[in-house]
Amino acid sequence: xxxxxxxxxxxxxxxxxxxxxxxxxxxxxxxxxxxxxxxxxxxxxxxxxxxxxxxxxxxxxxxxxxxxxxxxxxxxxxxxxxxxxxxxxxxxxxxxxxxxxxxxxxxxxxxxxxxxxxxxxxxxxxxxxxxxxxxxxxxxxxxxxxxxxxxxxxxxxxxxxxxxxxxxxxxxxxxxxxxxxxxxxx
Numbered sequence: 001x002x003x004x005x006x007x008x009x010x011x012x013x014x015x016x017x018x019x020x021x022x023x024x025x026x027x028x029x030x031x032x033x034x035x036x037x038x039x040x041x042x043x044x045x046x047x048x049x050x051x052x053x054x055x056x057x058x059x060x061x062x063x064x065x066x067x068x069x070x071x072x073x074x075x076x077x078x079x080x081x082x083x084x085x086x087x088x089x090x091x092x093x094x095x096x097x098x099x100x101x102x103x104x105x106x107x108x109x110x111x112x113x114x115x116x117x118x119x120x121x122x123x124x125x126x127x128x129x130x131x132x133x134x135x136x137x138x139x140x141x142x143x144x145x146x147x148x149x150x151x152x153x154x155x156x157x158x159x160x161x162x163x164x165x166x167x168x169x170x171x172x173x174x175x176x177x178x179x180x181x182x183x184x185x186x
Contacts, residue, residue, distance in 0.1 A: 072159025
């Protein structure tokens with residue numbers, strides 16, 4: 001018992017505050033859509049303290065402990081998901097599961113290609129929001145140079161602790177139509 005208490009206390013110090021720990025405990029109880037996820041474990045404080053960012057470890061450290069994805073608003077802890085490890089550019093599952101919460105840079109594809117001035121500055125997002133944007137663009141058949149801003153993503157993406165995100169295609173389509181109309185008018 002005493003050893004467990006010392007370990008727990010050390011972990012809490014690593015996370016910087018007791019309040020942060022209380023927030024994490026609340027998040028453990030708030031699980032979103034469980035489609036095909038009933039068997040997946042939820043991370044513990046120890047799992048979170050031991051996670052160093054995976055293949056995006058530099059960005060993980062860069063954003064700090066209090067960071068939230070600007071699109072889904074999930075904390076770094078809420079993004080941590082029990083995920084099947086993959087190889088060959090993410091296409092071949094290995095059968096091994098790991099905790100994963102990558103952070104990626106999101107940018108305006110049209111500006112990167114030199115087609116226009118950027119509508120928004122490059123921004124760090126959680127991997128799930130970045131993937132959701134690509135999925136929405138494919139479903140809505142948007143131009144390849146179209147990019148939703150982090151604020152626009154927030155309008156149609158809902159993040160769930162440790163369970164990925166969902167998208168509202170109707171709202172995404174309305175936003176895309178407005179952005180394209182304004183770009184064509186300008």
